[in-house]
Amino acid sequence: MAIYVILALDVLNGISSLFLLCLGLAIIFGMMKIINLAHGEFIMLGAYATVISANAGVNIWVAMLVIAPVFVGLVGLVIERCLIRFLYGRLVDSMLATWGLSLLIIGIITTIYGNTQQGVPTPLGGFSIGSYQSSYYTLFLAVMAALMMAIIYGVMRYTRFGLVARATMQNPAMAATLGVNPARVYMSTFALGAAVTGLAGGLLAPVSGITPVMGGAYVAKAFMTVVGGGAAILSGTLSAASLFGSVNQIGAYFTTPVYGEVIVFTTAIVLIRLLPQGISGRFFKGNL
Amino acid sequence: MTLSRRRFLQRSAVATSTLIAAPAVFRSGALAAENPITVGSLHDQSGPIGTSGTPMVYALQLAVEEINAAGGLLGRPLKVIHYDTQSNIQLYSQYAQQLAVKDKVDVVHGGITSASREAIRPTFDRFKVLYFYNTLYEGGVCDRNTFCTGTTPAQTVEKLVPSAMKKSGKKAYIIAADYNYGQITAKWMTKYCKDNGGEILSTDFFPLDVTNFGSTISKIQAAKPDLILSALVGGNHTAFYRQWTAAGMKSKIPIASTTFGLVNEPSTLDAAESDAVIGAYGYFEELTTPASKSFVEKIKKAHPDSPYISELASCTYEGVMLWAEGVKKAGSIDRMKVIEALESGLVFEGPSGKVSLDKQTHHTVRNAFLAEVKDRKWSVLETYTDAKPADTASVCDLVKNPNDVKQYIINL
Numbered sequence: 001m002a003i004y005v006i007l008a009l010d011v012l013n014g015i016s017s018l019f020l021l022c023l024g025l026a027i028i029f030g031m032m033k034i035i036n037l038a039h040g041e042f043i044m045l046g047a048y049a050t051v052i053s054a055n056a057g058v059n060i061w062v063a064m065l066v067i068a069p070v071f072v073g074l075v076g077l078v079i080e081r082c083l084i085r086f087l088y089g090r091l092v093d094s095m096l097a098t099w100g101l102s103l104l105i106i107g108i109i110t111t112i113y114g115n116t117q118q119g120v121p122t123p124l125g126g127f128s129i130g131s132y133q134s135s136y137y138t139l140f141l142a143v144m145a146a147l148m149m150a151i152i153y154g155v156m157r158y159t160r161f162g163l164v165a166r167a168t169m170q171n172p173a174m175a176a177t178l179g180v181n182p183a184r185v186y187m188s189t190f191a192l193g194a195a196v197t198g199l200a201g202g203l204l205a206p207v208s209g210i211t212p213v214m215g216g217a218y219v220a221k222a223f224m225t226v227v228g229g230g231a232a233i234l235s236g237t238l239s240a241a242s243l244f245g246s247v248n249q250i251g252a253y254f255t256t257p258v259y260g261e262v263i264v265f266t267t268a269i270v271l272i273r274l275l276p277q278g279i280s281g282r283f284f285k286g287n288l
Numbered sequence: 289m290t291l292s293r294r295r296f297l298q299r300s301a302v303a304t305s306t307l308i309a310a311p312a313v314f315r316s317g318a319l320a321a322e323n324p325i326t327v328g329s330l331h332d333q334s335g336p337i338g339t340s341g342t343p344m345v346y347a348l349q350l351a352v353e354e355i356n357a358a359g360g361l362l363g364r365p366l367k368v369i370h371y372d373t374q375s376n377i378q379l380y381s382q383y384a385q386q387l388a389v390k391d392k393v394d395v396v397h398g399g400i401t402s403a404s405r406e407a408i409r410p411t412f413d414r415f416k417v418l419y420f421y422n423t424l425y426e427g428g429v430c431d432r433n434t435f436c437t438g439t440t441p442a443q444t445v446e447k448l449v450p451s452a453m454k455k456s457g458k459k460a461y462i463i464a465a466d467y468n469y470g471q472i473t474a475k476w477m478t479k480y481c482k483d484n485g486g487e488i489l490s491t492d493f494f495p496l497d498v499t500n501f502g503s504t505i506s507k508i509q510a511a512k513p514d515l516i517l518s519a520l521v522g523g524n525h526t527a528f529y530r531q532w533t534a535a536g537m538k539s540k541i542p543i544a545s546t547t548f549g550l551v552n553e554p555s556t557l558d559a560a561e562s563d564a565v566i567g568a569y570g571y572f573e574e575l576t577t578p579a580s581k582s583f584v585e586k587i588k589k590a591h592p593d594s595p596y597i598s599e600l601a602s603c604t605y606e607g608v609m610l611w612a613e614g615v616k617k618a619g620s621i622d623r624m625k626v627i628e629a630l631e632s633g634l635v636f637e638g639p640s641g642k643v644s645l646d647k648q649t650h651h652t653v654r655n656a657f658l659a660e661v662k663d664r665k666w667s668v669l670e671t672y673t674d675a676k677p678a679d680t681a682s683v684c685d686l687v688k689n690p691n692d693v694k695q696y697i698i699n700l
Contacts, residue, residue, distance in 0.1 A: 003510055010502040017500060115339035116523070116595065119530065121558035126536025132509050135534035138502070207534060208499055209526030210556070213336050217497040217524045253503040257494045258466055260503070 002130025007253060013138045015245035016145035017204060019238060021218050022225045023148060024197030026237040029226050031169045031189055034084060035095045038102035039222055040215020042194055046072045046201020047210050048109060054120045060206075061123075068202025069195040076194020080187050088186065102215065109212040122206040137207065144203055148196065153234055156288050165189050224268045230278020234288045239279045243267065324367035325360070325621055327352060327608070328387040328417075330398030330408065335375025336522060337400050339552055343594050343601040344422065345370065346587050348397055351608035361615050369393055377407050384408035388415035394621045395611055397422060397604060402468055406695065409434055413693055418623050422607040423600055424570065426472040427651075427677065428696040430684035433623075435630065435650045437607040437643070438599065439570040441476035442679035443656050445546055447672050448568035449480040449517065451658055452544035455566075457514025458486040463504065463528070464519035465547075466493035472697075473519040473546055476679070479700045481517070489513050494525065501528045505535050518545040526553055533561040542566070552596050554664050562661045571602035571640040572659050572666045583639035599640075606638035606652075610645060641673070649684045651677035 025039045036042075046068040053063040083101065087094040124136035156162035168175040168185040176182050208214060225244055229236030247267050252260025275282050329348050332341035352366045360366055369391050371383040380399070387393050388411055395418045399405035405421050412419040412433060419434045427440030453460070460481050464470035470493060478488050489511045492504060508516065520528055529548075532538060544566040548554075554562050573584055573596055583605065587594055613636055615621055618629035635644040641655040656675040659666040683696040 003506065006506045006509070007503070010506055013502045014500060110334060110338070114593070114595070115334075115336075115342070116552040116556050118556045119526075119558070121560055122530055122534035124534075126534060128536070132506065133536040133540070134506075135531070135536065137534050207527060207530050209523040209530070211336070211523035214499075214523060217499050220497075248500075249503045253507060256492055257498055257504060261495055261498070 002132050005129050006132045006134055007250070009134050009138055010249045010253065011246045012142050014249040015242050016142040018221065018225055018245040019145045019241040020141065020148065020200040020203060021197075022222045022229075022237050022241055023152065023233075024193045024195070024200060025222045026226045026229065026233045027152075027193035027196060028190060029223075030229075030231060030233045030236070031165070031193075032088070032186060033091065034087065034190070035091060035098065035223075036193075037095055037098040037219065038079075038105060038215075039197060040217070040219035041102045041105040042072055042076070042197040042215075043201035043204070043218055044109065044212065044215040045075060045105065046198035047205040047208060047214065048113070048117065048201075049198065050202040050205040051117060051120050051210055052113075055118060060120060063120075064202040064205065065199070068205075069199040072198020072201065073191050073195030075198075077187065077191040079194070080190040084190060085183065085186065106212045106215075113212070115211065117210045117212075119208075119210045120206050141203060148199070149234060149238065152196070153288060156233070161188070221264075224265075228268055228271050228278055230275070230280035230282075232280035232284050232288060235284040236278055236280030239284070240271075243271070243279070324365045325362070325615075326391060326393040327366055327368050328391065328393035328396035328398070329368055329370040330373050330380060330383055330387070330396065330404075331370070332375045332400055332404075333372040337375040339595045340400055340550060340598075340600055341373075341375075343587065343597050344398075344400070344604040346591050346594055347597075347601040347605040348608055350583075350586055350590070351605045351612075355608075355612050361612055362619065362621070373398075373404065377403055380404045380407045381411065384411040388412060388417045393417060395420065395626075397607055397611075399423065400600070402426060405429070410693075416623055418611075418626060420607040420611060422603040424603075426469050427679040428683060428698050430649065430680070430686060430689075430692045430694060430696055432627065432650065432686050432690050432692070435607070435610070435645065436680075437603045437610065437652045437654075439603075439654065439656060439675070440651065440677050440679050441473060441546075442677060443570065443654070443675040444568040445473065445476045446480055446678075447656055447658055447670075447675070448544055448546065448566065449477055449486075450484045451670070452515055452517070452542070452566050453481065453484055453486050456542045458484075459489055459513045460486055460515045460517050461489050461508050461511055461513035462491040462517045462519070463508075464491070464493055465521035465525065466495050467521075470494075470519045470521060475700045477517045477519070477546075494520065496522050497524055499524050499527050501531045504528075505532060505537065508541070509537070513541060516541055516543045518543055519547050520545070521547055521550070526557065529553070529557055529561050529565075533558075538563075548661075549596065549598060549666065550600075554661050554666060555596065557664075559664050562664060565661045566658065566669075567661075567666070568656060568658045569599040570654055570656055571599040572657055572668055573597040574659070574666045574668060575639070575657065576668075577639075577641065579637065579641075580639040602639045606636055606640065606643050606654075609636045609638060610634055610643065610652075641671075646677060646681070648687050649677055649680045650686060651680050653677070 028036050049068045049071040050063045053067045054060045126135045172182040225240045229240035248264045251263035331344050373379045397420045399421050421436045424438040464474040548567050614626045614630040618625040631647040643654045656672045658670040659668045
């Protein structure tokens with residue numbers, strides 16, 4: 001019995017970490033149609049911001065929940081002003097530019113901090129169910145995922161910023177005639193997406209290997225999930241993250257980690273074949 | 289003076305071509321002046337493998353400096369021609385060609401992953417350039433033009449598995465990286481575990497980009513092993529040790545690993561995450577012999593921010609020194625004469641102790657050490673002298689088949 005509880009926790013862990021990793025990308029890609037191939041490096045920057053400030057003596061929670069998103073949000077802001085704003089509506093160019101950007105960020109971090117970086121230990125500790133062990137941090141990640149979902153939903157649905165942002169994404173020309181400055185909306189949306197990604201990096205820092213190239217491990221899965229989820233940022237990303245996260249964990253448990261990965265990719269191919277618009281293109285049309 | 293557009297373009301073109309041509313002009317000038325013996329070096333100083341490659345370059349430079357300080361070889365100074373291969377196999381092939389054809393070096397030291405070695409070894413065979421591979425690997429390379437100075441599983445896994453079993457118990461669970469190193473090492477772990485009366489409960493392989501080990505940790509708990517044998521590789525896989533500790537398993541089931549430490553784990557992980565992990569290598573920076581101490585001191589003095597100085601660095605140093613002994617003995621840098629001199633049972637006393645070249649396999653007979661992580665440092669528990677590359681010796685005999693050039697897969 002206990003093993004099923006543990007397995008359920010693994011699945012929850014898989015879903016919540018995937019959701020956190022994808023949310024920022026969903027905002028940037030889903031709303032602005034910018035393919036940000038430097039997404040993995042935003043995660044890495046969040047993780048570095050966390051471990052470096054934590055090792056410098058900052059409280060780990062502050063480092064994770066405040067410094068990481070603020071820092072990466074600012075980086076995102078600068079990048080939007082210097083690079084991305086010239087690329088709206090140019091899908092292929094944005095891919096090339098952000099890929100170059102990802103190499104640049106990796107290079108800068110490697111030059112400053114070298115190829116390895118001392119990490120931070122996982123806070124909170126473990127608990128046991130029957131004869132099995134799990135960590136409170138798993139639960140914390142799930143709570144954070146739920147919280148982020150609530151915050152983004154609240155902002156997009158109930159605030160003026162959310163209304164303006166959604167309007168601009170739907171029809172920038174119309175929004176502009178109504179007195180909105182689309183450039184400013186794009187800028188803040190990109191920074192928001194970057195900040196959310198930075199937060200994900202910060203949250204995953206204590207349970208990951210921290211290297212300048214760590215982003216590479218996340219970027220493919222994040223894109224797969226966002227594309228699989230479709231246009232709706234929250235319902236789409238959540239449903240795709242749930243699907244891929246649980247398939248991966250259950251697959252890895254009952255077969256091997258290798259097949260766990262294979263099963264996820266197969267699922268993604270089948271999903272895109274059956275629902276080319278993603279899950280939310282079919283089931284949650286018009287939702288957030 | 290006004291600067292017209294045309295003149296500006298002309299000047300920029302002249303300046304650019306001068307800048308591009310300058311190194312070539314200077315280099316050829318310098319070469320003609322001294323006529324040095326050239327040592328090629330192919331090591332990754334950037335990218336995922338960069339942490340491993342950087343100290344190897346430092347060790348190679350140290351060896352060459354020491355040889356030069358003692359008057360060079362055959363009255364000629366040594367000169368290093370180094371290329372950073374950037375953890376990129378394509379660059380390995382490209383720079384290997386360049387070293388062999390354009391730079392015409394007298395010997396090449398380099399290659400880190402097995403994939404990189406297999407990419408460049410045929411090039412050096414074809415162009416008849418003597419090649420030293422100074423990295424621990426899965427064993428089996430049988431090539432008269434190639435000398436492998438690092439340890440193979442028979443030298444380290446054979447010591448690691450029984451001593452870990454003696455400490456904890458007979459039921460082991462293997463977790464390993466999913467490529468040739470992990471697959472082959474897992475087989476050796478299985479063999480030595482069974483040879484010592486143990487049992488393997490399960491073997492799991494992980495692609496190199498796996499970052500979430502939750503389900504594996506549950507699976508391990510369900511299997512209830514006495515011991516984890518790990519051949520996980522790379523930065524992403526260090527997440528396993530983090531998540532294992534976070535789940536509170538660290539104090540319950542001990543871990544022995546053939547790879548722990550190769551990407552700086554003792555210093556990047558927290559003490560709680562790395563304490564009591566057991567490892568076995570051909571060298572540890574913490575060895576207290578005078579030769580080892582002075583080796584570490586010299587590298588740290590020249591490069592205070594050097595990553596951990598592991599077996600890779602000491603084998604590189606010893607590899608260059610063995611080659612130098614070979615050249616001295618041959619009295620020539622002719623490739624065949626040097627190979628024959630190296631095959632005559634040359635011995636070098638290096639940082640890891642006595643290292644001798646085995647004629648039959650072109651591998652080394654060297655010391656192996658067993659150590660345990662304590663407070664983010666290795667603490668050496670035991671020394672095994674003169675460990676032989678028995679795995680490669682079981683398939684490779686260059687005395688009988690001098691024309692062999694392949695890597696054997698050793699069947700277990």
